[in-house]
Amino acid sequence: MSFSQSQSGRIAVQMISHIRHALPAVLAVGSLVLIWEAYAHFSGVSPTTLPAPSRVLAQAYEYRQALLDNAIPTLRATLTGFALSLIAAFLLSIIVDFVPRLKRALFPVLIISQTLPLVAIAPLIVLWFGFGLLPKILLVALVTFFPMLVALSKGYEATEPELEQLLASMGAPRWKLFWLARLPSSLPFFFAGLRISITYAVVGAIFAEYAGAAKGLGIYMLNAKNNFRPDLVLAAVLVSAALTLCLFAAAVLAERLAMPWTRRTSTGGPIR
Amino acid sequence: MSAPRLTLDQIGYRYGDLPVLENISMAVQPGEFVSILGPSGSGKSTLFRLLTCAITTDIGAIAFDGKPLAEAGRPFAFMPQRDALMPWRKIIDNTTLGLEVQGMRRAVARERVAPLFAEFGLAGFEQNYPAELSGGMRQRAALLRTVVQDKPMLLLDEPFGALDALTRAGMQRWLEGMWAQHRWTAMLVTHDVREAVHLSDRIYLLSPRPAKVIREIEIDLPRPRGRDAATQVRAAAIEADILETLLKPDPDHSGSSPTRSFAAE
Structure with a gap:
């Protein structure tokens, strides 16, 4: 009884401290939106040029079905492309870790692939692979593959030398060294890369749709712009931002679940 | 001699x-x-x-x-500078590392190491992560990991x-x-x-x-x-x-x- 009370009391204290922590950011965003709202109302600017935030929200609600219909293909392209990219990056990172010479051959090529401007590449990929899911997946993979590969490689290299020396002294072969030390050592780097890449992934999918698609937030934004509906463009932006934040939160959650030892539990008890 | x-x-x-x-x-x-x-x-x-x-x-x-x-x-069983405990492994699984590398199943290795925790002043900390232990305890865990390998x-x-x-x-x-x-x-x-x-x-x-x-x-x-x-x-x-x-x-x-x-x- 008293335990559960102290427990809920602690949670309340934690929540208050979280809110305190977030307060400056909330205030900053809130005042920006307010200034925007006031400017849209009192400056006499046309809503087809700069719609007020209230109008964007109202239109987002009005067109919620269309927005949802277009968000789903974007989400599908993002997740499929990102999953493929993760698998490929993981497999290649292992190969490259065992064959350093391959790394020296491949990384320059991959770095060049990162310098290609998305604006130029997206229409070409659509031209080559059509309006279906494939070009979106490819573009998402293109923008996320290299960051993930680099994150994993850096993670392997961050293994403590003493840990490797210890395992070597125990007679562990190279693959055991990788499995027991290098792979777990890379986890913090992997999740740092994951958090960044997941946001790139959404941008990549929207870019691909922008360059040509039947459905999706990207093509929805393009059509809305061509119909002089900046309010709907912004409504779609709102949806894509919400989508990105959800994926980001999922990445953070996955990190917490995969790395329980980084959590400082105040109780100090066993975690599993 | x-x-x-x-x-x-x-x-x-x-x-x-x-x-x-x-x-x-x-x-x-x-x-x-x-x-x-x-x-x-x-x-x-x-x-x-x-x-x-x-x-x-x-x-x-x-x-x-x-x-x-x-x-x-x-x-030789080797104990490196600092403790070289794996932060992602619980203390018990850190101490069984050498046995696992030798090919022993983790459950068997745990059974072999568990009775030694008291002697090494680590009883009750089997399920903790290294970051939750003091420097001295971490060194004792590292020494336990070393001696349990049963090398000459x-x-x-x-x-x-x-x-x-x-x-x-x-x-x-x-x-x-x-x-x-x-x-x-x-x-x-x-x-x-x-x-x-x-x-x-x-x-x-x-x-x-x-x-x-x-x-x-x-x-x-x-x-x-x-x-x-x-x-x-x-x-x-x-x-x-x-x-x-x-x-x-x-x-x-x-x-x-x-x-x-x-x-x-």
């Missing part, structure tokens, strides 16, 4: 053009605690890397139980170097007690003079790089050490003498390695 377990016969090692070890000859008897004491960067850790087969040398010969090291089948000899590479002075003194006392019970054959690398005198049966003093054995010192103070005034005084005298040798290396000492004994007077 019985046949030595470990013998190093005129070992040399060069790192590129840089000579690191020169003409090192040592022997460790069964159940003996031997320390290697020398300035930082003198090649002490290089010596351990040779023993754990991380590097090899063409100069001189290393033998274990009379066999060349390459044929002796990894006779322990190699301890400055195991207490990262601890604060008070914890270190406590750990030295604890290790001496553990050693007195188990009589492990052990070789300790350190640059802590007091630690070497407190723990060792014999000490090899190394010169700055390229490392040569400049002196070999028998410590036959009664154990447990440092508990009564008379042995404390004698230990202090030995420490002072060692410091004198290490800080003002006499060129006459290099090359040969004269034995000087501190037998009870």
Whole structure:
């Protein structure tokens, strides 16, 4: 009884401290939106040029079905492309870790692939692979593959030398060294890369749709712009931002679940 | 004197053009605690890397139980500097690491290690992560991980170097007690003079790089050490003498390695 009370009391204290922590950011965003709202109302600017935030929200609600219909293909392209990219990056990172010479051959090529401007590449990929899911997946993979590969490689290299020396002294072969030390050592780097890449992934999918698609937030934004509906463009932006934040939160959650030892539990008890 | 377990016969090692070890000859008897004491960067850790087969040398010969090291089948359990515990493994799974590498199933390894936790002062911390333990406890866990491998000899590479002075003194006392019970054959690398005198049966003093054995010192103070005034005084005298040798290396000492004994007077 008293335990559960102290427990809920602690949670309340934690929540208050979280809110305190977030307060400056909330205030900053809130005042920006307010200034925007006031400017849209009192400056006499046309809503087809700069719609007020209230109008964007109202239109987002009005067109919620269309927005949802277009968000789903974007989400599908993002997740499929990102999953493929993760698998490929993981497999290649292992190969490259065992064959350093391959790394020296491949990384320059991959770095060049990162310098290609998305604006130029997206229409070409659509031209080559059509309006279906494939070009979106490819573009998402293109923008996320290299960051993930680099994150994993850096993670392997961050293994403590003493840990490797210890395992070597125990007679562990190279693959055991990788499995027991290098792979777990890379986890913090992997999740740092994951958090960044997941946001790139959404941008990549929207870019691909922008360059040509039947459905999706990207093509929805393009059509809305061509119909002089900046309010709907912004409504779609709102949806894509919400989508990105959800994926980001999922990445953070996955990190917490995969790395329980980084959590400082105040109780100090066993975690599993 | 019985046949030595470990013998190093005129070992040399060069790192590129840089000579690191020169003409090192040592022997460790069964159940003996031997320390290697020398300035930082003198090649002490290089010596351990040779023993754990991380590097090899063409100069001189290393033998274990009379066999060349390459044929002796990894006779050493190695404890690296700091603790090298894996932060992602619970303490119990850190201590079973060596057994798992040898191919033992994790559940079996856990059963074998679990009864030793009390003796190592770790009872109740099996399921904690290393970050939740104090520095001294982490070192005890690292030592448990080392001895549970059940190898003929322990190699301890400055195991207490990262601890604060008070914890270190406590750990030295604890290790001496553990050693007195188990009589492990052990070789300790350190640059802590007091630690070497407190723990060792014999000490090899190394010169700055390229490392040569400049002196070999028998410590036959009664154990447990440092508990009564008379042995404390004698230990202090030995420490002072060692410091004198290490800080003002006499060129006459290099090359040969004269034995000087501190037998009870």
